[in-house]
Amino acid sequence: MDPGLRREDEGIFDERNSSTSSEEGMASGSTVTRFAPSPTGYLHLGHVRSALEGWRAARCAGGHFLLRLEDIDRSRCRDEYAAAIIEDLAWLGLLWDGVVRKQSEHFDDYRGALDRLEALGVLYPCFCTRREIQDEIARAGSAPHVQSGRSYPGTCRGLSPGQWAERQHSGLDYALRLNLAGALALTGPLDWFEDGADGPRRQAADPAPLGDVVLARKDVPASYHLAVTVDDALQGVTLVTRGADLVEATHVHRVLQALLGLPTPRYRHHVLLTDTTGRRLSKRDRALTIRSMRQSGMSPGEILARAMEAAG
Ligand SMILES: [Zn+2]
16 A cells, blocks of 8 residues: 555544444455445436445445545536435435545545656646547546547647646646556556456456546546546455446556555446346436436335346
8 A cells, every 4th residue: 555545444434333343344354345426417227236236245245335426526516416316325225334435525635646656757748628628528527438548649648848847837727647658668467356247357457448548637636537546445445346338447447556556456347227228328317317216106125126127
């Protein structure tokens, strides 16, 4: 563990009701999972599937299930959605252990990680136009799995350090991107354990498709990729359960773990829910928010069953 990164799991677990079992659990390396939605809308049936995966894995193993709100984008996140997520999860009975971690309260942690990456020489400033950056933020913010890096041509990576400094000092806004080639030269080949139907298997990391991801946005001193990687380590997460749409991000997160000296959890990427026509569920399907399902009279059990059923 990087001494520069503050471990918070002790603080979190101190506040848990069953403190004795939690300490034993941590000591024996028990399963710690998390559900990490962004409060940009109401909880959706697809979210419930993700939450259930983490909750069940933790409960079956006698471990801990954590809740984290990924709310670094203050322009899109709303407190009312955060409150609704918490309320809906509790209503569903998907209770979490310890305090809820809100990423917006932990920018110091992400700054510490950026400093370390900077010291390794694997960051560079990106001054690309507002329009280009906004497009990237929209893609990365609304759907982090979208391959924004693939479309970034690496323009600013090719600038000289003198040009970087000149532009930074001129007051131009800039994002910080990962120099992936430089990073991989430091880390060498990487892999992780993916929990599949047949048990864990070794998965080689191939971060090339996402390319030079943004690690500090122009408007936010962090990014999805950075915050997730740092938080999973700080919270002691041992098993990350999330949708298959995020598997490409995992390849990048593995690289960040290696650079930052953070432990690598196991991963379980679950199938995404689809509607009756096979189309992936999305936030646009308002009828599938937990709010509307509750209002239609469905019970928690019925909604949980539907979340697993729809997964096939
Ligand atoms: Zn650029």
